[in-house]
Amino acid sequence: MAYLLAIGIGAGLVSALLFGVVITGSPLGVLLLMVIPLPIFIAALGWTHLTGLVAALAGGFALALAVNRTAGLIFGLGFALPAWWLAYLALLGRPGRDGGVEWYPLGRLLLWIAATAALITLVGILAIGDGSYEAFQGRLRGAIGEFLRAAQPAPPAGEAAPNEALTFLVAALPFFFALNFALILALNLWLAGHSVRLSGRLPRGWPDIPATTMPPLALALLAAGTVLAFLPGLPGSAGLVTAGALLAAFTLQGLAFIHDTTRQRPGRSLLLGGLYVVTLLVSQVVLPLLAVLGCADVAFALRSRFRAGPADPRPPST
Numbered sequence: 001m002a003y004l005l006a007i008g009i010g011a012g013l014v015s016a017l018l019f020g021v022v023i024t025g026s027p028l029g030v031l032l033l034m035v036i037p038l039p040i041f042i043a044a045l046g047w048t049h050l051t052g053l054v055a056a057l058a059g060g061f062a063l064a065l066a067v068n069r070t071a072g073l074i075f076g077l078g079f080a081l082p083a084w085w086l087a088y089l090a091l092l093g094r095p096g097r098d099g100g101v102e103w104y105p106l107g108r109l110l111l112w113i114a115a116t117a118a119l120i121t122l123v124g125i126l127a128i129g130d131g132s133y134e135a136f137q138g139r140l141r142g143a144i145g146e147f148l149r150a151a152q153p154a155p156p157a158g159e160a161a162p163n164e165a166l167t168f169l170v171a172a173l174p175f176f177f178a179l180n181f182a183l184i185l186a187l188n189l190w191l192a193g194h195s196v197r198l199s200g201r202l203p204r205g206w207p208d209i210p211a212t213t214m215p216p217l218a219l220a221l222l223a224a225g226t227v228l229a230f231l232p233g234l235p236g237s238a239g240l241v242t243a244g245a246l247l248a249a250f251t252l253q254g255l256a257f258i259h260d261t262t263r264q265r266p267g268r269s270l271l272l273g274g275l276y277v278v279t280l281l282v283s284q285v286v287l288p289l290l291a292v293l294g295c296a297d298v299a300f301a302l303r304s305r306f307r308a309g310p311a312d313p314r315p316p317s318t
Contacts, residue, residue, distance in 0.1 A: 008054025041192030044087030
């Protein structure tokens with residue numbers, strides 16, 4: 001027990017240190033921001049979810065003492081507890097009909113990643129605005145305006161167009177916050193799972209990630225979020241974060257679809273390598289297409305139509 005407690009406290013302190021470096025404004029902050037929850041994921045997956053919970057609490061208390069309560073609260077709610085919760089779900093299992101363990105489905109876990117990202121983003125919006133969406137917009141507008149003035153001290157000739165662009169950017173940012181946060185959570189869970197697997201401490205077998213399929217509920221939630229996004233104020237922001245987080249999840253499902261349906265096809269490695277290279281170069285084009293593919297996969301069960309069968313080693317007859 002003391003060993004697990006030490007592991008949890010150590011992982012929490014490492015994660016808190018990463019968060020502390022990020023809030024200092026270090027040039028490495030952008031990169032470190034993406035791996036803040038990783039130590040907690042590793043602790044929870046490799047040494048039980050209770051160890052992950054200890055890590056989350058230890059990191060939050062350490063930041064509250066070393067920095068301030070606000071930093072500890074942001075770390076705990078925004079990074080630590082989501083990591084613990086998702087790791088808990090990843091290790092959730094029940095006895096199966098064949099005598100083995102039936103683990104929590106990956107499709108539902110992916111949906112939970114999106115839901116967690118949307119909820120935390122919405123809580124962050126309310127926290128920044130002290131409970132007021134209008135105050136959040138005002139603070140965000142002020143921060144972006146200061147950045148633009150620092151980058152371009154001389155005001156542009158036409159003032160209306162920049163103001164309109166700034167208004168659109170402030171309104172759209174919750175969507176991108178939720179989308180990026182969902183991708184960060186999914187990436188960290190995958191990295192932690194691989195790390196724990198290499199150490200031989202992963203309690204479950206490595207899942208078939210390409211076979212991941214979210215339930216139809218994900219489409220219904222995406223439709224609801226899209227409708228809400230057209231409303232003003234906080235309801236519209238809730239719709240934006242819901243749509244952003246779910247589109248990130250559908251993007252990952254679209255990627256899983258390609259991995260799944262190209263199994264045992266000739267040239268698969270070249271195809272997947274090319275896809276990743278193109279995604280890095282023109283992600284603004286590829287990612288929306290993958291999201292559409294993921295939505296179509298859930299709506300029409302495309303995998304059963306496109307999945308390849310076992311490859312035949314013999315050359316085709318002529």
